[in-house]
Amino acid sequence: KQEVTQIPAALSVPEGENLVLNCSFTDSAIYNLQWFRQDPGKGLTSLLLIQSSQREQTSGRLNASLDKSSGRSTLYIAASQPGDSATYLCAVETDKLIFGTGTRLQVFP
Amino acid sequence: DAGITQSPRHKVTETGTPVTLRCHQTENHRYMYWYRQDPGHGLRLIHYSYGVKDTDKGEVSDGYSVSRSKTEDFLLTLESATSSQTSVYFCAISAISGAYNEQFFGPGTRLTVL
Numbered sequence: 001k002q003e004v005t006q007i008p009a010a011l012s013v014p015e016g017e018n019l020v021l022n023c024s025f026t027d028s029a030i031y032n033l034q035w036f037r038q039d040p041g042k043g044l045t046s047l048l049l050i051q052s053s054q055r056e057q058t059s060g061r062l063n064a065s066l067d068k069s070s071g072r073s074t075l076y077i078a079a080s081q082p083g084d085s086a087t088y089l090c091a092v093e094t095d096k097l098i099f100g101t102g103t104r105l106q107v108f109p
Numbered sequence: 110d111a112g113i114t115q116s117p118r119h120k121v122t123e124t125g126t127p128v129t130l131r132c133h134q135t136e137n138h139r140y141m142y143w144y145r146q147d148p149g150h151g152l153r154l155i156h157y158s159y160g161v162k163d164t165d166k167g168e169v170s171d172g173y174s175v176s177r178s179k180t181e182d183f184l185l186t187l188e189s190a191t192s193s194q195t196s197v198y199f200c201a202i203s204a205i206s207g208a209y210n211e212q213f214f215g216p217g218t219r220l221t222v223l
Contacts, residue, residue: 004151034211043199044152044214051209089151093210096167097142099151 002027004092006100013080013107021075021103023090028068031093035064035075038087038102047088048075080107112136113215115200121221128187130218132200134180140203141183142212143167143175145196152199158183190222 003026013019023033032051036044048057048064050073056065063076073090087102112135122128132141143155144167154167156175164175172194174186187194200215 031210036214041217043216044201046211046213049211091152096154096157097152097210097212099153101149101151 002030002092002094002098004090004098004100006088006090006103008103009101010104011106013105015080015082015107015109017080017107018076018078019080019105021077021088021090021105023073023075023100025071025073025092025098027094028071029094030068033064033066033073034091034093034097035062035073036089036091038089040086044089077105080105082107082109113200113202113213115198115215115218117218118216119219121223122190123223124191125189128190128220128222130185130198130200130220132183132185132215134183134202136202136204137180138202138204139180140205140210141177142201142203143173143183143185144199144201145169145194146199146217147196155185155198190220192222194220195222196220 005024034049035047038044050057050066061078066073085106087104089102091097091099114133116131142157144152146152153169158164158177176184198218201212203210203212
């Protein structure tokens with residue numbers, strides 16, 4: 001059974017820091033991996049999708065990498081800002097989307 | 110917001126009553142999904158649809174049914190609500206499955222069953 005784990009569960013950093021969020025999964029037979037952002041009381045916003053044949057994707061200050069063989073993905077956020085404060089979720093696609101429980105990020109001024 | 114709306118956005122109901130949640134999309138996407146989000150469990154798939162009148166069960170389908178009579182609408186019904194179904198429900202859509210399956214989510218419905 002596919003399991004997705006995100007570490008740490010919560011993270012608090014000062015503005016301007018570069019940071020890395022981690023996602024690991026137990027079964028490497030995935031179609032893709034997707035990173036989402038969720039603001040309190042809101043829905044999920046898709047940030048990046050990495051297909052299984054890809055190694056990384058970039059969007060602005062965000063860079064996501066995928067190492068399928070080791071069952072790991074990282075989301076790198078450069079020069080963090082208070083507006084980045086949110087919960088970040090990763091999910092892997094098998095025959096359905098399996099979610100991790102998220103990393104709650106707080107960026108303080 | 111990917112053209113997805115959910116209604117109602119908030120609902121409080123009593124145990125044993127039927128409840129229907131609606132998801133509406135304007136993107137004409139083939140795939141639609143219902144998830145529930147609970148603390149400590151993350152998001153879990155309830156049911157999904159791969160076309161009009163084509164639906165299948167997800168991970169936590171017991172106590173729920175769905176219907177899709179039109180491409181744009183996907184209904185989730187709790188036939189007899191229980192307190193364990195108190196949750197936030199999200200609808201999602203995607204154009205295709207597999208490697209290119211990028212899902213887009215609605216704003217959610219917060220359901221409280223007393």
